[in-house]
Amino acid sequence: MRPILVFCLPAIGDFIRCHAAIQIIAGRFPGQPIDIVTSRIAAPLARLMPHVRKVWIAEKHWKPGLKERLRLARKLRGENYQASYMLTSSTKASLVPWLAGIPERIGYPREFQFGIVNRLPAGWLKSMIAFGPRKTRLAEQVCAVACRGKKPAEDRPLPAPRLVVSAEELAGWRQRNGIDPARPVIAFYTSDFANKRSWPMERFVSIARDHVARGWSVWLVGGPRERQAAAEIRAHLPEAIDFTSTPDIAESMCQIAASTVFLGVDGGISHAAGALGGPCVLIYGSNRAYVHGPVNEQVLFVEPPISTPGWVENTRAVSEDRVREALTAAIQKNTPQFT
Template sequence: MRPILVFCLPAIGDFIRCHSAIQIIAATFPGHPIDVVTSPIAAPLARLMPHVRKAWIVERHWNPGLRERARLARELRQENYQAAYLLTSSTKAALVPWLAGIPERIGYPRELQFGIVNRLPAGWLRAMVAFGPRKTRLFEQVCAVAMLGEQPGGDMQLPEPRMVVPPEDLSAWRVRHGIDAARPALALYTSEFSNFRAWPAQRFISIAKDHARRGWSVWIVGGPREREAAAQIRAALPEAVDFTSTPDITDAMCQIAASTVFLGVDGGICHAAAALGGPCVLIFGSNRSYETGPVNDHVRFLESPVSTPSWIRDTRGVSEERVLAALADAVAHTPRLQGA
């Protein structure tokens, strides 16, 4: 069966949300291999996604020049793709499957790529001329491309993004880092404390200390942007483990998958934690979780009351007591962790 190519978004969180559309395409074309195109930082996550065969890498924001796009198109031409779904509206992205001669190039022509995009979802004109704030979430937009603009019928639920870390990878990661699988672990994703999406440093430290007193491991996950926050937490709690220097994002997925519960804020890593399926508590500014948060049903969102100052963005209205209660509830209602 001829394979299908899906052009995904480059940021980690956006790429993960594209997995909802990939699942729809896989159900529509059972047995057809599905490959994805995304950025270098997101591409390693493709191997953790059911239905994805492999990932092609392009520079983030589609910055490569015409020569680089032509080179990628020549490589894609050898794969004999049946169709390309363009989950991004970028003209630079749309040029690649056109140059590769992929017969069907499906997407919304938001940058007027008529001819380059040659199969338009139902309602494409209404979507192209819409003004004002977006009325649909990003994951609904990418699913609309996969469903050719058709609305979900009856009780149909759009699929949640999913990622799976192979058990052997998880076991190998525990061995490399000397992790005791029997000891509960709290994974913290803080973002930068100066970021409007973050929660105050002292509250993260208080939560970390509370769990450490009860015999838990505390792991700080993320990347370069979280290193300063990790240093602040470790200054107050030296036994906390700083994983923010992890060079490989798939290692970060092992950290999250191996933890007992994940506590984080708005950001790409929170989408990864949700897609991995473990207990997940997320702190968001008011009214932001619906628009930018993960869509996985098991996630517990904590938002500031709408009456607090700066209520659209600020997270200070979320108390430590609410977070502790949510963490305990998340663990208690996860079958694989009950009685642990």
Template sequence: MRPILVFCLPAIGDFIRCHSAIQILAEKFPGHPIDVATSPLAAPLARLMPHIRKAWIVEKHWRPGLKERAGLAREIRKEDYQAAYMLTSSTKAALVPWLAGIPERIGYPREFQFGIINRLPAGWPKSFLAFGPRKTRLYEQVCAIAMLGEKPGDGVRLPAPQMAVSAEELSDWRARHGIDPARPALALYTSAFSNFRSWPAERFISVAKDHARRGWAVWLIGGPREREAAAQIRVALPEAVDFTSTPQLTDAMCQIAASTAFLGVDGGLCHAAAALGGPCVLIFGSNRSYETGPVNDHVRYLEPPISTPSWVHDTRGVSEERVLAALADVVAQPSRDQKA
């Protein structure tokens, strides 16, 4: 059976949300291999996602890049793809399947790629207007492309993104880092404290100290943006383990999957934690979770009180007491595997 190529969004959180569309395509075309094209940053996550055979790397900033795109198109042409689903609006990305001669190139012409995109989902003109809170969310947009604009039937829900780290990989990661699997661990994803999406430093520190007093390990996860915040937490709690210099993104997935609970804010890794399926508490600004948050059912959202105006994006309205109660509650709930 001829394979299908899906051009996904480049950011970590956006790439993970594209997995909803990939699941729809896997059900629509059973037995057809599905490959993805995405950024070097997000590509390592593809092997953790069901239904994906392999990932192509599409550099985000090719200047001018026609030679590089033509080279990638020649490699892609060898796979004899029957269709390319363009979940990204980038014209640079859309040139690749066109140059590769993939017969069907499906998507919304966000940057007016008429001709480059040669099959438009039903109702595509509305896609130019359907943005913003309580309108069409990103994961709904990518699913609409996969469904060619058809609306799901009554009672049919769009699939939530899924990722899985194997037991063998988790065991190897624990062995390399000397992690005791019997000790509970709280994974903290803070973003930069200067980011309006973060939560105040003193509150993260308070929650971390509370868990440390009860014998939990505290893991600080993320990347370069989180390093300054991690250092600040470690001044107050030296026993916290700083994983923000992790060289591989898949190691960060092991950190999340091995933790007992994840506490984070709006950002790419919160989508990863949700897709991995463990206990997950996310702190969002007022009315932000619907628009930009993960759609996985088990995620517990904490937002400022409903009386807080929607233009107040910061998270100071979420108290430590609410966070501690939510963490205790999600840990006490049966895991996704136990429910299944």
């Protein structure tokens, strides 16, 4: 069977949401290999995605671009792909399967790639002339491409993105890092405290102290953007363990998978936490969680009161008490042994 190629979005959160579409394609073509194209930063997560055979790297910003696209297209030509699904509407991305000679190139021509994209989903014209803010979530948009524009039955919900860390990999990570699997852990993803999507530092510290007093470990996860925030938290709470210097994002997935509950704000790492399937509480700005948040069922969102105007993106109106209640509910629902 000839393989299928899926062009995914490059940012981590958007890339993870693309896995909903990959699952639909895998269901339509059982047994056919599925390869993906994404950015270098998101690529390490591909091996944790069910149904993905191989990943190709396409940098988000190619300069000047044509030489790199030709080089990738030449490699893809040798793979004999049957079809390509364009989950991104970028013309730069659409050029690659066209140059590679992939016969069926499916996607919405939102940048007028007629001919470059040669299989248009149902309702493509309506999508082209739509104005104003998009009301559908990004996961729904990429699933529309995978379904070729046909609406799924109402009694069949769209698949939620999934990332899977094996029990063996998780046990090896715990052993290498001296982690006691019996001790409960709360993992914090703070983003940069200067970011309007974050939550005040003193509230994270307060939640952390509550858990330390009950014998929990506190882990600070993320990357370079979160290192200063982690340092500020540790200045008030030296017991917290800083994992933000982790060089590999796949290592961060082990940290989240090994934790008992995850508390985070809007960001790609929070989408990963949702896809890993563990208890997850996310703090979002007003009216933003539905459109921008993960679609995984076990994720609990805490947002400002409904009376807060929708243009208020910061999270200061979210109280510590509401977050504590959400954490308790998430733990009780998903890990009864820690209630």
